[in-house]
Each structure stands twice: as C-alpha cells, then as structure tokens.
Amino acid sequence: MRPVEVIRGKVSVLDRADVDTDQIIPKQFLKRVERTGFGEFLFYDWIRSGEIELEPNPILLTGRNFGCGSSREHAPWALQDFGFEAIVAPSFADIFYGNCTKIGLLPVVLDEQHCRLLAEAGEARIDLDDGTVDCAAGVFPFELETDLKHRLINGLDDIGITLQNAGAIDAYESSGRAAAGPVTTAL
Amino acid sequence: MPRTMFDKIWAAHEVSEGLIYVDLHLVHEVTSPQAFDGLRLADRPVRRPEKTIATADHNVPTDGTPAARLIADQLSRVQVETLERNCEEFGIPLYSLGSERRGIVHVIGPELGITQPGMTIVCGDSHTSTHGAFGSLAFGIGTSEVEHELATQCMVQKRAQTMRIDYEGSLGHGVTPKDLILATIGRLGTGGMVGHAVEYAGPAIEALSMPGRMTICNMTIEGGGRAGMIAPDETTFEWIRGRPGAPEDFDRAVEGWRSLPTEPGAGFDAEIEVDASSLSPMVTWGTNPGMVVEVTDAVPDPESLEDGPVNPETAKRALAYMDLRPGTPITEIPLDRIFIGSCTNSRVEDLREAAEIVEGRKVAGTLRAMVVPGSQQVKAEAEAEGLDEVFRSAGFEWREAGCSMCLGMNPDTLSEGERCASTSNRNFEGRQGRGGRTHLVSPRMAAAAAVEGHFVDIRDWS
Numbered sequence: 001m002r003p004v005e006v007i008r009g010k011v012s013v014l015d016r017a018d019v020d021t022d023q024i025i026p027k028q029f030l031k032r033v034e035r036t037g038f039g040e041f042l043f044y045d046w047i048r049s050g051e052i053e054l055e056p057n058p059i060l061l062t063g064r065n066f067g068c069g070s071s072r073e074h075a076p077w078a079l080q081d082f083g084f085e086a087i088v089a090p091s092f093a094d095i096f097y098g099n100c101t102k103i104g105l106l107p108v109v110l111d112e113q114h115c116r117l118l119a120e121a122g123e124a125r126i127d128l129d130d131g132t133v134d135c136a137a138g139v140f141p142f143e144l145e146t147d148l149k150h151r152l153i154n155g156l157d158d159i160g161i162t163l164q165n166a167g168a169i170d171a172y173e174s175s176g177r178a179a180a181g182p183v184t185t186a187l
Numbered sequence: 188m189p190r191t192m193f194d195k196i197w198a199a200h201e202v203s204e205g206l207i208y209v210d211l212h213l214v215h216e217v218t219s220p221q222a223f224d225g226l227r228l229a230d231r232p233v234r235r236p237e238k239t240i241a242t243a244d245h246n247v248p249t250d251g252t253p254a255a256r257l258i259a260d261q262l263s264r265v266q267v268e269t270l271e272r273n274c275e276e277f278g279i280p281l282y283s284l285g286s287e288r289r290g291i292v293h294v295i296g297p298e299l300g301i302t303q304p305g306m307t308i309v310c311g312d313s314h315t316s317t318h319g320a321f322g323s324l325a326f327g328i329g330t331s332e333v334e335h336e337l338a339t340q341c342m343v344q345k346r347a348q349t350m351r352i353d354y355e356g357s358l359g360h361g362v363t364p365k366d367l368i369l370a371t372i373g374r375l376g377t378g379g380m381v382g383h384a385v386e387y388a389g390p391a392i393e394a395l396s397m398p399g400r401m402t403i404c405n406m407t408i409e410g411g412g413r414a415g416m417i418a419p420d421e422t423t424f425e426w427i428r429g430r431p432g433a434p435e436d437f438d439r440a441v442e443g444w445r446s447l448p449t450e451p452g453a454g455f456d457a458e459i460e461v462d463a464s465s466l467s468p469m470v471t472w473g474t475n476p477g478m479v480v481e482v483t484d485a486v487p488d489p490e491s492l493e494d495g496p497v498n499p500e501t502a503k504r505a506l507a508y509m510d511l512r513p514g515t516p517i518t519e520i521p522l523d524r525i526f527i528g529s530c531t532n533s534r535v536e537d538l539r540e541a542a543e544i545v546e547g548r549k550v551a552g553t554l555r556a557m558v559v560p561g562s563q564q565v566k567a568e569a570e571a572e573g574l575d576e577v578f579r580s581a582g583f584e585w586r587e588a589g590c591s592m593c594l595g596m597n598p599d600t601l602s603e604g605e606r607c608a609s610t611s612n613r614n615f616e617g618r619q620g621r622g623g624r625t626h627l628v629s630p631r632m633a634a635a636a637a638v639e640g641h642f643v644d645i646r647d648w649s
C-alpha cells in the first residue's frame with residue numbers, strides 16, 4: 001500500500017446521497033479475477049447515459065451514506081483506479097469506509113456545510129497528519145482514528161502488522177478460549 | 188455488570204485489542220480471487236483451512252450446468268474455476284458445481300449446522316449478517332479483509348456500538364419476518380443502523396422459526412447495520428441438532444450456548460421499540476429498501492417525505508427510475524416478473540409458504556415467474572415434498588440453486604424496463620439487470636402477485 005500524507009488538487013463533485021456500491025461499480029464488472037482495471041467502469045450506467053460527468057481529479061466530494069450496499073471492494077478499487085485519492089462526504093457506509101482504508105484511498109468525513117463550501121472552492125489540500133482540509137473557503141478539521149492514520153501515513157499492510165502479533169494468536173488458539181467450533185474439513 | 192450477547196462474544200474472541208479471532212470463514216467466487224492472489228504473492232499459507240469453507244453461488248447459472256468448465260459465460264467460468272483451483276491449492280473444502288451441498292453461501296452455513304451460537308463468522312459478502320440469527324457475531328468483509336482473515340484467522344475490528352430493537356406483540360396473519368424487517372428499515376432509514384450490531388428481541392422474534400430469524404438478520408445490512416443478532420433458544424438448538432456440523436457432545440454445547448443471551452439490565456447504545464402487531468405486508472416503491480410502504484398505501488409524493496429518512500430528491504429520482512407516479516395505489520402496479528429466491532427468502536419454509544398460495548392456481552397472463560431454491564439441499568427437500576410440482580403446474584420455472592436474479596451476475600436477469608416482485612434484499616437501480624425495476628416483498632406476497640399480475644393484500648386475498 002502506498003503511503004498517504006498530503007493530497008492536493010481539484011475536487012470532482014457528485015452531488016448525490018446514498019450512492020450504493022452497485023452504482024459505483026455495477027456487478028457485471030465484478031467477474032474479473034484481477035485487482036486492477038476497474039476505473040474505466042466506474043459509475044458505468046450513470047456516466048454512459050450522460051446522467052453525470054466526472055473528472056478524474058484527486059478528490060471526490062459526494063453526499064451522505066456514500067458506498068452503502070454490497071461489501072464489494074471493487075468499489076474503492078474502481079474509485080482509486082479512476083484517479084481519486086480521497087473521498088470527502090458527510091458520512092460513509094461502514095464496510096465501504098473500512099475497505100477504502102485498506103487500500104490507501106482516504107475517506108474524509110466533513111459536515112454538510114463544509115462539504116458545500118469545499119464544492120464552491122473547487123480545489124483543496126488534504127493533510128492527513130494535521131487532519132485538515134484546506135481550501136479557499138477555510139481550513140476544515142476532520143477526524144481519523146490514530147491507528148488508522150498511522151497505517152495510512154506509513155503505508156502499512158494490515159496482514160504484516162497482525163502477523164507481528166502471531167504469538168498472541170498462537171496463545172489464543174492454545175488457550176482453549178477459541179470455541180472448538182465446527183471442522184469444515186471433516187464434514 | 189450485566190453484559191449484552193455482543194459483549195460476551197466479543198470478549199471471548201479478542202486476541203488482543205481490536206483483533207478478533209474468527210471461528211468460521213465462508214468463501215465464494217466473487218470476492219476471493221484477489222485475496223488468494225495476495226497470499227500467493229506474499230507466500231503466505233491459509234492459517235486454518237479447517238475453519239474455512241467455500242461454495243460457488245453468485246455466478247452460477249441456474250439451468251443445471253453440471254460443472255464449472257461448462258459455464259457458458261467466459262468470465263463467470265474463469266471465476267468459478269479460479270475458486271476451484273484456489274481451494275485445491277490451499278486445502279479449503281469447496282462445494283462447487285456438481286456438489287449436492289452447493290448453494291448460496293448464507294444458506295449452506297446454517298444448513299450444514301456449522302453456523303452456531305457464540306461463534307464469530309465472516310464472509311466477503313455483506314449479507315453475512317444472516318448468520319447472526321443463531322446468536323453468532325457475523326460480519327461482511329471486503330476482499331483485503333478476506334486475505335487478512337485467510338492469513339491470520341483474525342480480523343481487525345473496531346468494536347461496534349450496540350442497538351436493540353424490541354418487537355412487542357405478535358405478527359398478524361399474512362405478515363411475515365420480511366415485512367417486519369422492511370418496515371423497520373423504512374422507519375429507521377437505510378443509514379439508521381450504521382455502526383451498530385443490532386440485536387432483534389422481544390416476543391415477536393422469539394416466536395419465529397430459524398428461517399424467519401435469518402430473513403431478519405439478513406437484511407440488517409440494508410439498514411446499514413454491522414451485524415444482526417438474535418439470542419439462541421430451543422428453536423435454535425433444535426435447528427442445529429443432527430446436522431452434519433453439529434457438535435459431537437451436543438448437550439454440552441447447548442449448555443454453553445444457554446449462557447450467551449443478553450443479561451437483564453445490560454445497556455445498549457440505542458434501544459428502539461416496535462409494536463409487531465401493528466405491522467402490515469410491505470412493498471418497496473423505490474431504489475433502496477428504505478423506500479417502502481404498506482401494501483394498502485399508495486406510491487408516496489416525494490414532497491411529503493421531507494421529515495422522514497428518505498431524501499425527497501433521491502425519492503424523485505427513484506420514482507423516475509421506477510416509472511411510478513405518486514398516488515398510484517400499490518395494488519395497481521402491474522408486474523412482468525416474479526422472483527422467489529435469494530439468501531433472504533429461499534429456504535424450504537419460504538418455498539412452502541409461497542407454494543401454499545399458488546397451489547391449484549395459475550400464474551397470470553404473460554407474467555414470467557421463477558423459483559430458485561437457496562441450495563441444492565433445499566431443492567431436494569422441496570422436491571421430496573412435491574413443491575416443485577405445485578410451482579411447475581402453476582406456471583413457475585423451477586431452477587437449480589444459486590443467487591440467480593438477486594443480482595444478475597448470471598444469466599437470470601431482468602430486461603430493461605421490466606418490473607419484478609422479488610423476495611430478495613436489494614432494489615437498487617440495475618441490481619436485477621440494467622434498467623430492471625425491483626419491488627421487494629415477502630414470498631407470500633410475491634406468490635399472490637404472480638397469480639394476480641399485480642400486488643394484492645395477502646391478508647384479505649383468498
């Protein structure tokens with residue numbers, strides 16, 4: 001994962017609430033077995049029908065509850081592949097938010113009013129370390145969990161971090177705290 | 188301090204802060220290929236193949252294609268074949284095409300008896316919440332997390348907030364668990380449960396069968412919830428008893444499971460009460476599951492939604508997409524297609540309820556109706572009861588198991604402009620096929636609509 005520190009550039013605006021992952025990347029494109037190349041299918045139906053136009057700027061600004069619906073990680077892959085580095089919205093769906101942080105696509109939560117001002121400004125500098133969105137209309141702070149910030153800034157791979165803890169997992173498994181649970185290989 | 192069921196399961200699985208041990212990982216063909224690739228690239232093994240199980244469901248044609256290599260669509264074939272290769276390489280048991288245990292991932296877990304109380308369960312699919320019906324903690328995860336889970340048998344999780352929804356009274360005649368959850372989402376909105384593990388409780392929930400409970404937990408994600416849960420009880424234990432994955436020392440297991448339910452006085456971050464006896468059969472009119480009304484209502488005027496959870500602008504766009512006019516009675520909406528299936532409503536009990544309605548009747552005019560069992564075992568069981576005959580002679584298509592028209596990643600899709608009454612869980616734009624229009628309903632409502640060609644109030648329909 002590439003480290004994320006400062007994201008600077010123009011803002012693309014998608015002024016819609018409750019955008020679901022089926023719209024971000026329709027299911028007919030989920031059949032690929034690779035991780036790349038999803039960008040050209042981003043918002044496929046909406047862009048193809050001329051309903052929306054979207055520039056591949058570094059920042060995407062959108063409405064509340066962005067990324068609701070299916071857990072497909074293809075949605076953040078497509079957004080990132082298209083060119084976005086940060087998504088700004090008043091709120092995000094849980095799974096989508098988590099998925100973004102796994103690939104270094106920065107989700108930024110700003111309240112509706114700041115979002116409107118950012119849309120008018122049209123350009124911004126997002127500083128992850130400071131936790132600020134800096135644009136012509138002002139400097140808006142945003143929250144990000146400390147752990148998450150650390151991972152994003154250092155571009156750390158989650159699995160690597162967890163495996164540093166392999167001893168704790170071994171200990172858990174041998175402690176008997178782990179429910180015996182069904183054994184799938186014995187069914 | 189009294190603890191919630193969520194607290195107990197969480198505490199029992201915390202390896203270290205924020206790292207949760209996973210008891211069962213369900214895998215399917217769509218969200219796993221990139222995860223296995225990642226493992227190979229980093230030369231990492233699957234830590235616990237015996238706590239992992241895979242099936243092919245999303246891409247599978249429901250026409251009886253007997254083997255992956257015979258799937259006509261090239262991309263689908265590659266995806267299922269990739270899954271077969273990956274499972275072989277990493278030692279994960281797989282029920283692929285040709286297996287009598289194959290089915291929708293959320294149907295086969297409970298069916299095999301491997302979904303059990305107190306467990307943590309993950310799957311690269313948002314409807315993993317289904318498994319919470321057994322008093323487990325079940326999360327949908329993304330592909331990076333699938334890879335993480337395969338490599339470490341753990342997931343990095345922030346503790347969810349907790350919510351309890353208490354359903355007092357009992358469901359009226361003709362009102363089903365599907366209506367209960369649709370009505371709940373309609374009231375709270377599609378973001379109403381965000382960040383929460385939701386426990387469904389109260390007499391109306393306790394009275395439900397396991398399939399009914401699964402339907403409710405299944406759709407938790409449509410309310411934005413992280414996980415849905417229902418306390419395990421005798422109904423739960425009886426479901427698991429005798430299934431292939433049931434614990435060997437069953438009585439001892441049950442004893443442990445009895446200690447799981449939320450203790451009296453335990454606190455939730457949010458609590459909501461719903462009078463179950465006031466609920467009616469529900470029908471969605473828009474492009475998310477929160478856009479829903481009672482069958483006796485009319486399509487709402489977007490302007491009138493100002494104060495509710497549905498945004499009027501979004502509603503306007505939804506009505507344009509759905510080609511509906513405000514004020515049209517729901518029972519006057521004509522239908523082109525009926526779909527009975529999906530992980531929400533495709534278990535034998537769902538099919539029985541629908542069959543009871545269509546028995547001795549015929550599907551209306553030009554309408555095309557299909558039933559897709561949730562698993563090959565459901566199919567076999569239904570056939571043993573003669574349900575397939577009931578459906579076939581009424582004019583329904585009777586298909587092989589799979590996700591089918593729930594999401595149109597396989598040959599079962601709506602055509603542009605077609606309107607469908609569907610027992611699935613999502614009515615998003617294009618979900619069932621580009622330009623297709625979806626109305627979510629219960630299996631009974633879908634069956635009656637098939638007979639009449641439009642929606643009817645199942646309570647006074649005979």
Ligand code: SF4
Pocket residue numbers: 244245291292293312314529530531589590593594611612
């Ligand atoms: S039936 Fe539908 S919702 Fe369920 S797993 Fe399949 S595609 Fe997902």
